[in-house]
Amino acid sequence: MHTKQLKNKTAYGCKLRKMNDDTYRLRKNIMSIIYDANRIVKEYNGSRLPRVEVRIVKQSKCETEKVYGYAYLGKNIIHIREDVAEKNSSSLYHTTYHELVHTLFNQGHDENCKLMKERGTRLNKKESEKIFLEYYKKHNN
Numbered sequence: 001m002h003t004k005q006l007k008n009k010t011a012y013g014c015k016l017r018k019m020n021d022d023t024y025r026l027r028k029n030i031m032s033i034i035y036d037a038n039r040i041v042k043e044y045n046g047s048r049l050p051r052v053e054v055r056i057v058k059q060s061k062c063e064t065e066k067v068y069g070y071a072y073l074g075k076n077i078i079h080i081r082e083d084v085a086e087k088n089s090s091s092l093y094h095t096t097y098h099e100l101v102h103t104l105f106n107q108g109h110d111e112n113c114k115l116m117k118e119r120g121t122r123l124n125k126k127e128s129e130k131i132f133l134e135y136y137k138k139h140n141n
Contacts, residue, residue: 007053007077012067014057017082026056026085030078033096036125040133047140049104053077056085066119071099074106090122097128105139 010016017023031054038049057079068091069080078099084091098115101107110116114123115131123131 017056017058023056029085030054055079056082068095069099071102090124093125093128094122097132101135
């Protein structure tokens with residue numbers, strides 16, 4: 001499936017949220033974290049991350065699935081649940097960096113990694129950034 005089609009294809013029973021001012025505001029919360037990730041990478045080696053498509057999904061079955069977000073491996077597309085994107089919290093940082101590792105580095109879950117465990121304690125911004133940079137270095141050296 002082409003990336004253009006995939007960015008609007010939902011998974012795990014989630015539904016795509018229609019774009020409006022409120023959805024755009026939620027998307028901006030995630031984009032600011034991606035900008036932080038870009039800053040981290042630029043400080044490390046002067047590079048930039050590829051563009052990542054971000055979509056907000058409605059809870060629906062996502063709530064019962066305990067899916068905070070998901071990514072298409074290696075496709076630069078992430079979908080984040082609306083309630084997770086709502087606030088500037090450790091869940092938002094952890095989820096966004098977790099999904100970035102999936103989509104940018106084609107990395108699956110790793111139960112030995114605090115950031116990439118399928119389930120676990122939510123990391124704060126600083127911890128999430130540190131582990132994200134470790135993955136970046138591993139895949140870009």
